Amino acid sequence: MTKMTGARMVVQALKDQGVEVVFGYPGGAVLPIYDEIFQQSDIQHILVRHEQAAVHAAEGYARSTGKVGCALVTSGPGATNAVTGLTDALMDSIPLVVLSGQVPTFMIGNDAFQEADTVGITRPCTKHNWLVKDTADLSNVIHQAFHVARSGRPGPVLVDIPKDVQFASAAYTEPKKARTSHYQPKVKGDAEAIERMVELMETAERPIFYTGGGVINSGPAASQLLREFISATGFPVTSTLMGLGAYPASGEAWLGMLGMHGLYEANLAMHDCDVMINVGARFDDRITGRVQDFSPKSQKVHIDIDPSSINKVIPVEVPIIGDVGHVLEQALNLWKARGRKVNRDGLKKWWAKIAEWRKVDCLRYKGSETVIKPQYALQRLEALTKGMDRYVSTEVGQHQMWAAQFLGFEDPNRWLTSGGLGTMGYGFPASIGAQVAHRDALVINVAGEASWLMNMQEMGTAMQFGLPVKQFILNNERLGMVRQWQQLLHGERYSQSWSEALPDFVKLAEAFGAKGIQCKDPADLDDAIMEMIRYDGPVIFDCLVEKHENCLPMIPSGEAHNKMLLGDAVATNAIQGKGAALV
Amino acid sequence: MSALQIKKGSSKHSAYDLRSHMSDVMERHTLAVLVDNESGVLARVIGLFSGRGYNIDSLTVAEVDHQGHRSRITIVTTGTPQVIEQIKAQLGRMVPVHDVHDLTVEGQAVERELALLKVAGTGEKRVEALRLADIFRAKVVDTSLESFVFEITGTSEKVDALADLMRPLGLVEIARTGVAALSRGAA
Ligand SMILES: Cc1cc2nc3c(=O)[nH]c(=O)nc-3n(C[C@H](O)[C@H](O)[C@H](O)COP(=O)(O)OP(=O)(O)OC[C@H]3O[C@@H](n4cnc5c(N)ncnc54)[C@H](O)[C@@H]3O)c2cc1C
Ligand SMILES: Cc1ncc(C[n+]2csc(CCOP(=O)(O)OP(=O)(O)O)c2C)c(N)n1
Numbered sequence: 001m002t003k004m005t006g007a008r009m010v011v012q013a014l015k016d017q018g019v020e021v022v023f024g025y026p027g028g029a030v031l032p033i034y035d036e037i038f039q040q041s042d043i044q045h046i047l048v049r050h051e052q053a054a055v056h057a058a059e060g061y062a063r064s065t066g067k068v069g070c071a072l073v074t075s076g077p078g079a080t081n082a083v084t085g086l087t088d089a090l091m092d093s094i095p096l097v098v099l100s101g102q103v104p105t106f107m108i109g110n111d112a113f114q115e116a117d118t119v120g121i122t123r124p125c126t127k128h129n130w131l132v133k134d135t136a137d138l139s140n141v142i143h144q145a146f147h148v149a150r151s152g153r154p155g156p157v158l159v160d161i162p163k164d165v166q167f168a169s170a171a172y173t174e175p176k177k178a179r180t181s182h183y184q185p186k187v188k189g190d191a192e193a194i195e196r197m198v199e200l201m202e203t204a205e206r207p208i209f210y211t212g213g214g215v216i217n218s219g220p221a222a223s224q225l226l227r228e229f230i231s232a233t234g235f236p237v238t239s240t241l242m243g244l245g246a247y248p249a250s251g252e253a254w255l256g257m258l259g260m261h262g263l264y265e266a267n268l269a270m271h272d273c274d275v276m277i278n279v280g281a282r283f284d285d286r287i288t289g290r291v292q293d294f295s296p297k298s299q300k301v302h303i304d305i306d307p308s309s310i311n312k313v314i315p316v317e318v319p320i321i322g323d324v325g326h327v328l329e330q331a332l333n334l335w336k337a338r339g340r341k342v343n344r345d346g347l348k349k350w351w352a353k354i355a356e357w358r359k360v361d362c363l364r365y366k367g368s369e370t371v372i373k374p375q376y377a378l379q380r381l382e383a384l385t386k387g388m389d390r391y392v393s394t395e396v397g398q399h400q401m402w403a404a405q406f407l408g409f410e411d412p413n414r415w416l417t418s419g420g421l422g423t424m425g426y427g428f429p430a431s432i433g434a435q436v437a438h439r440d441a442l443v444i445n446v447a448g449e450a451s452w453l454m455n456m457q458e459m460g461t462a463m464q465f466g467l468p469v470k471q472f473i474l475n476n477e478r479l480g481m482v483r484q485w486q487q488l489l490h491g492e493r494y495s496q497s498w499s500e501a502l503p504d505f506v507k508l509a510e511a512f513g514a515k516g517i518q519c520k521d522p523a524d525l526d527d528a529i530m531e532m533i534r535y536d537g538p539v540i541f542d543c544l545v546e547k548h549e550n551c552l553p554m555i556p557s558g559e560a561h562n563k564m565l566l567g568d569a570v571a572t573n574a575i576q577g578k579g580a581a582l583v
Numbered sequence: 584m585s586a587l588q589i590k591k592g593s594s595k596h597s598a599y600d601l602r603s604h605m606s607d608v609m610e611r612h613t614l615a616v617l618v619d620n621e622s623g624v625l626a627r628v629i630g631l632f633s634g635r636g637y638n639i640d641s642l643t644v645a646e647v648d649h650q651g652h653r654s655r656i657t658i659v660t661t662g663t664p665q666v667i668e669q670i671k672a673q674l675g676r677m678v679p680v681h682d683v684h685d686l687t688v689e690g691q692a693v694e695r696e697l698a699l700l701k702v703a704g705t706g707e708k709r710v711e712a713l714r715l716a717d718i719f720r721a722k723v724v725d726t727s728l729e730s731f732v733f734e735i736t737g738t739s740e741k742v743d744a745l746a747d748l749m750r751p752l753g754l755v756e757i758a759r760t761g762v763a764a765l766s767r768g769a770a
Contacts, residue, residue: 123627124634128678131622148678181619183678308672311665 001171006135006161007032009172010099013142015042016175017097019070021061021436022046023054027074028114029101032166046436046465049457051078053429055085055156056455059094060433063416064391066219068095068149069433075101076114079160080121084423086156087125091420092242093217095154097145098126104164105133118160127155133162135170143178152185153306154217185305189322189330196318197277197301198335204275205346206353207235210258210287213242213419214280214304214324216412222325223412226279227251229332233342236354238266240281241404242419249408255354259286260555261401264362264564265354270295271561272353278302280324283313284420285582293560303327362553363405364567372522374399374474374545378406378446381472384529389441390414391434395427395451397481398551399474403446425454428471432458435467442470442533449475449542450499459512462538470532471540476547477502484550488575505542512538520544557582611640611661612687613694613764614671619679620646620654627677628656637670638662641696641739643761653681659739659762686764694764698742703730704753712752719745730755 004012010033014022023046026034037045048054051073058069073082079100089096103112119131128148130141138161145157201207209230215222223246230237230253237247238258247254256263258270270276276298281287283302288294291313300316302309303324310319320327335341365375392407393416394400400417409415416434418426431445445452452473462469482497506516515535519528519542532539554565558579565574618624625644632639641659646652660670667685675683686692700721702712709731716723716733719741725732735745739762746757 119623120626123623124630152676181678182681185676306672306676308669308676310672312669312672315665 001173003169003171005032005167005169006138007036007166009135009139009170010142010161010166011036011040011043012172013139013175014070017143017146018067019043022070022072023048023057023061023433024072025051025054025074025078027078027101029075029103029163030072030078030099030161030166032163033072033099033101033161044436045072046432046461048429048432049460050455051081052084052425053432053455053458053461055082055089055096055098056423056426056429057433057436057461058096058098059085059089059092059426060393060416060430061437062094062096062433063216063430064413064434065437066413068097068146071096071098073098073100074114075103075118076116079116079118082158083121083125084421084425086122086158088418088421088423088426089156090125090127092418093154093213094156095149096156097142097149098156098158099142100158100160101166102131102160102162105162106164108162118158122158125156126158127153129158129160131160131162132165135165135168138165138170139173140178143173143175144180147178147180148183151183186321187305187323187326189303189320189327191330193318193320194327194331194334197320197331198338200275200299200301200318201233201235201277201335202338202341203343204235205343206269206273206350207233207275207277207347208255208269208273209235209237209247209277209279210239210270210281211237211243211246211279212240212281215243215246218280218324220412222280222323222328223247225325225328225332229328229335232332232340233335234347235277235342236269236351238262238270240284240287240419241417243281244404244415245409245412248410250410257404259284260289260557261405261551261553263405264360264553264566265357267555267561267564268357269354273298276300278304278316279328280304282309285313288313289555289563290558290560295561360566362564362566365549365552368546369522372520372525372543372545374402374476374549375406376522377474377525377543377545378402380525381444381446381529382407384526385442385444385533388533389438391416391431391438391441391443393417393427393430393434393443393445395445395447395454396422396424397448397451397479398476398484398549399446399448399480401551402474407446424448424451428452428455428458428469431469431471432461432467435462435469436465443468444470444472447471447473448480449473449477449502450479453499456508459509459514459538459540463512463514466537468535468537468539471538472532472543473505473541474543474545475502475505476545476549478547480549481551483548485575487550487572488556489573489580492572505540509538509540514538514540516540516542518542518544606664609661609663610667610687611659612667612685613692613762614658614660614674615684615686615764616656616658616674616680617682618654618656619681620652621679624654624679625656627679628658628674631673631677632660632670635669635673637666641761643763657762657764684766686766689766691767692764693767694738694762695736696739696742696760696762697734697736698746698757698759699724700733700735700746700749700754701730701756702733702749702753703755705729708752712749715745715748715752721745
């Protein structure tokens with residue numbers, strides 16, 4: 001066994017875990033690790049401009065590659081800055097290993113300089129965390145950390161490493177010899193339950209697949225199986241925000257996203273179905289609306305690797321605990337073996353019903369020749385980038401929902417968005433993480449101007465590392481989503497929901513040495529977008545859009561799926577009563 | 584509800600199947616949680632309960648296997664059947680947790696709690712306190728001319744009952760360990 005310092009062990013363990021990139025920011029408590037990073041060239045270090053961005057970038061890297069993302073921060077403020085990113089990754093099941101420096105073990109508890117109780121602070125926002133007090137444990141813990149981050153329901157973990165532990169020497173443990181503990185979540189589904197699922201599928205008159213982030217988490221093979229299952233059965237499919245791309249948007253069975261800002265046909269099909277097959281989604285409140293009225297006529301199957309997701313919100317008849325890929329394979333094989341039965345007559349009528357709902361054309365909006373409608377901007381962006389090797393991240397707000405509605409995703413891992421926590425400031429660093437992983441791809445962050453300002457310092461990172469990320473800002477000079485809720489709920493009293501004193505985005509880009517483009521005329525839009533795509537370097541695209549456009553359709557909070565507000569709805573004070581207390 | 588959510592190894596006699604999942608009835612359950620005895624593990628468990636708004640009626644923890652670094656946490660909690668199932672699933676998915684046993688549904692269990700009660704008084708009340716202690720098989724572990732400290736072991740209900748009776752007789756302080764519990768029988 002080789003003896004080495006704790007700091008060297010960190011770098012060795014990362015290499016042995018296949019880490020190629022670390023997003024980080026140095027400080028006193030991680031200097032020994034930075035010194036080791038300096039002396040090697042296998043792992044690239046991307047210096048961010050804020051630790052929150054390091055974690056979001058690692059998330060973007062992880063989501064776009066399916067690998068574990070890695071970030072490195074110093075003690076105290078470095079660690080506390082990482083908290084939002086950790087919470088975001090926990091909510092969205094993103095596998096991350098975050099390493100933080102800590103004051104030396106003998107000073108812990110003394111309010112030492114830049115001391116924070118990092119494991120205490122991050123306990124509720126990580127899947128697991130460790131404070132390593134002995135160098136002899138360090139490599140083993142780092143290997144465990146990777147194992148926990150990627151196994152079962154993925155999530156962020158944190159390893160807190162005091163500075164004296166980095167300096168001291170001990171024997172290094174290789175990944176193969178590491179104790180990956182008893183933590184081995186079950187991946188295969190119960191055969192009896194799978195049989196019940198298949199039975200339900202064989203007779204269902206109005207079935208629907210409701211897919212989620214778990215399909216993406218499970219890996220590309222799971223998406224492949226899902227596609228095969230859907231084309232073989234002819235069942236319709238909808239997805240949550242987190243699962244977009246698992247089934248291709250161009251696929252015949254695609255109903256579009258469901259939920260609060262989902263498509264009319266998807267939500268009505270969920271409401272009226274008789275068999276619902278939830279594949280790796282968690283019945284989030286953006287999906288269920290009023291729980292009592294959620295899909296009242298259906299028998300529900302729920303495939304999820306996390307037992308705590310089952311029956312948490314909606315009780316189901318057939319729970320299947322296991323990995324999406326494994327369970328779908330088991331179910332598909334059984335369904336084939338039993339003779340590939342479906343209820344053809346039922347399905348035909350079901351699709352006819354869906355066709356009627358589709359006629360409502362719920363995404364329609366009033367076009368304009370004088371001002372750019374945000375929906376139009378995204379339609380053009382979609383048309384002009386379709387078929388390219390494209391990754392899209394978003395910030396949080398109306399633009400995020402419009403992006404989900406108007407952009408089409410053909411493959412998994414191409415769509416990076418903050419769903420569970422809804423973190424403004426996620427999109428820009430996430431686009432950086434994706435671009436680092438896919439140097440030659442077109443990486444676009446669809447942003448609102450307010451969200452974008454939250455991590456705009458990352459322009460420095462994009463420039464330094466030559467990352468040609470495109471910041472496509474739908475600038476409505478409003479905190480649009482907040483303004484929309486104030487219109488729906490608070491009599492158009494727009495308290496603090498506008499963006500004043502905005503920077504000149506073109507000049508801002510230029511100040512960093514990047515390219516700035518502003519566009520306000522719909523007639524110029526295509527050319528401007530092409531200019532953005534063709535430019536070999538980071539671009540800030542300031543797209544001035546209609547200021548008071550509402551994001552519709554929308555299920556008002558606390559309402560049932562069949563109570564959607566459509567495009568021509570009168571929005572003012574549309575949410576009242578009990579729903580007003582919900583977010 | 585199907586039986587499939589029950590962890591392998593938990594009892595077949597479980598009444599779980601029969602309970603309506605969405606019932607509003609509050610149930611009291613005793614959970615035995617076997618965990619790695621690593622630093623912070625208790626904080627994790629307690630943080631889970633406070634963070635998700637679950638009740639803790641009683642919680643005890645001690646190392647039970649020194650060599651294997653295992654501790655046993657016994658938690659008494661109340662909640663609707665759905666909440667109880669959530670608590671078990673949430674505990675079960677924590678990395679240092681090896682096993683969660685719901686002693687309330689997995690057949691019969693013995694539950695015991697130890698309490699120390701200090702009762703101060705003189706004359707007739709003092710005599711009455713001693714008599715009651717005797718009936719409850721509580722031991723005198725400390726005595727002065729004006730006080731007793733009684734030790735009682737039993738179910739929480741028994742401890743409650745003695746405390747209620749001692750109150751008018753001069754109960755000044757009580758210290759309780761919380762519940763320790765084991766399933767009955769060989770398994
Ligand atoms: C402003 C705003 C508006 C929103 N509006 C909508 C909306 O209209 N519609 C919408 O859908 N969302 C919307 N969201 C997102 C929403 O908040 C949730 O994040 C999202 O719906 C959750 O997606 P999911 O159910 O796929 O679960 P995820 O959070 O992706 O969770 C995945 C589930 O799959 C399980 N899982 C993980 N890995 C595996 C595996 N290998 N095998 C099996 N199971 C696995 C996990 O245990 C978990 O239960 C909105 C967010 C914001 C910020
Ligand atoms: C960090 C953070 N703070 C506050 C919010 C609440 N919030 C949700 S959307 C939104 C407005 C976003 O405005 P903008 O980025 O301009 O996007 P738009 O809705 O206008 O498209 C706010 C403030 C949030 N999601 N995240």
